[in-house]
Amino acid sequence: MDENKLKKYSNAEQCPVRNVVDRIGDKWSLLVLLLLEEGEVMRFMEIQKTIETISQKMLTVTLKALEADGLVERTVYPQIPPKVEYKLTERGKSLLPHLHGLLTWAVENMNNIRESRKQFAS
Numbered sequence: 250m251d252e253n254k255l256k257k258y259s260n261a262e263q264c265p266v267r268n269v270v271d272r273i274g275d276k277w278s279l280l281v282l283l284l285l286e287e288g289e290v291m292r293f294m295e296i297q298k299t300i301e302t303i304s305q306k307m308l309t310v311t312l313k314a315l316e317a318d319g320l321v322e323r324t325v326y327p328q329i330p331p332k333v334e335y336k337l338t339e340r341g342k343s344l345l346p347h348l349h350g351l352l353t354w355a356v357e358n359m360n361n362i363r364e365s366r367k368q369f370a371s
Contacts, residue, residue: 272318277303277311279348282337285321286345290336320344 261267273279277300284299285291291299297308312335315321320341326332337345 272314273320273344273348275311277307278315281308281311281315282320282341282344282348283352285335285337285341290334293333293335296335315341 261271273282280300281296284296288295288299293308293312296312297303297305300308303311312321312323316323318340319338322336322338324334324336326334
């Protein structure tokens with residue numbers, strides 16, 4: 250195997266694959282991105298109520314990470330009580346076709362994957 254080809258994967262900070270997949274490959278980010286695609290603009294509590302099993306802290310962490318990568322835009326309205334809305338940025342929207350490909354693959358292969366896991370555990 251050519252070591253120069255493999256070297257591009259060794260530095261986590263410089264490796265686009267590791268860097269991006271680490272961000273969107275966590276338990277919640279992909280789900281939040283897909284939810285914002287459907288909801289277009291959503292408030293924090295709407296997101297949390299839709300994803301019933303996410304804690305407030307994890308949703309906050311997830312949204313901040315997605316915002317830091319420029320995938321989600323956060324808008325705060327100066328009113329009492331504060332109103333905060335989230336929506337996908339153009340960069341976030343440009344990621345969606347790739348996520349849809351992954352989702353299609355997952356749906357098509359989930360039964361076989363479950364069967365493989367079952368056989369592996371035996």
